[in-house]
Amino acid sequence: MHRPEIVLPCLDEAEALPGVLAALPPGWPVLVVDNGSVDDTAAVARAHGARVVAEPRRGYGAAVHTGLENTTTELVAFLDGDGSLDAAVLPDMADAVGSGRADLAVGRRVPEAGSWPWHARAGNALIAAELRRRGVAVHDIAPIRVARRDALLGLGIADRAFGYPLELLLRAGSAGWRIDERPVRYSRRGGGRSKVSGSLTGTARAVRDMAGLLR
Ligand SMILES: Nc1nc2c(ncn2[C@@H]2O[C@H](COP(=O)(O)OP(=O)(O)OP(=O)(O)O)[C@@H](O)[C@H]2O)c(=O)[nH]1
Ligand SMILES: [Mg+2]
Structure with a gap:
């Protein structure tokens, strides 16, 4: 296993x-990266058995990369902490990478009604089409993913904001990684406030970071 x-x-x-x-697979180690939260994120995480590291520099990429650097296992998994992605796919994803069938396992969001605003979905579709044009066979920007820790660190991803998942896929594609993409249920966040796709400014920031990488 x-x-x-x-x-x-x-x-x-x-x-x-x-x-x-x-909802995470029982017994798997969990690392919460507290990205400068002003609420009780760190205390709640600890109270529920997670290890916590702090990354005060804001940005999805900063949080994810600090998490990666602080992991201690051979395989690592990433997903949002908002409850929108169905973690039930993780064991099969881990198996695809652990068995050597794939270098990177990623999810492709299958949205429930009202979970994915049209502007975010449209932007995502454009970016995925551009990725396929460049030979990276995906239909989403890897909102949930599993890979080998050392291999991920070796990609040398530089973005520390919202371009991080896209840069990861571009670099994985250039490195010839075999990518396994499978559907993952996407629902409304499990509480709290939307920061990126739920607002036009958040979407604009994400598009700016990603467009910079595709130039
Ligand atoms: N927006 C944002 N999210 C961050 C940051 N650092 C870490 N995160 C986490 O990254 C994940 C994705 O952010 P979300 O706010 O869910 O973004 P989204 O999925 O586009 O939007 P909603 O689900 O509609 O809120 C969440 O688990 C955030 O808590 C940051 O600096 N900005
Ligand atoms: Mg979300």
Whole structure:
């Protein structure tokens, strides 16, 4: 059985975290990266058995990368700390990488009604089409993923904001990684406030970071 450490990047996710942690595969180690939260994210994470590291520099990429650096397992998994992604896919994803069938296992969001605003979905579709044009066979920007820790560190991803998942896929594609993409249920966040796709400014920031990488 392949048991990756699960990294959860968290900015003010105290409300969603209990449900997120309860839904993770039992017995897998969990690392919550507290990305400068002003709520009880760190205390709630600890109370529910997660290890916590702090990354005060804001940004999805900063949180995820600090999490990666602090993991201790051979395989690592990443998903949002807001309860939107169904963690039930993780064992099969870990198996795909652990068995050597793939270098990177990623999820492709299958949204429930009202979970994915049209502007975020449209932007995502454009970016995924551009990735496929460049030979990276994906239909989403890897919102949930599993890979080998050393291999991920070796990619040398530089973005520390919202371009991080896209840069990861571009670099994995250039390195010839075999990517296994499978559907993952996507629902409304489990509580707390939306920061990126739920707002037009958040979406604009994400598009700016990603467009910079595709130039
Ligand atoms: N927005 C944002 N999220 C961060 C940051 N650092 C860590 N995160 C976490 O990254 C994950 C994705 O952010 P979300 O706010 O869920 O972004 P989203 O999925 O586009 O939007 P909603 O689910 O609609 O809120 C969550 O677990 C956040 O807590 C940061 O600096 N900004
Ligand atoms: Mg979310």
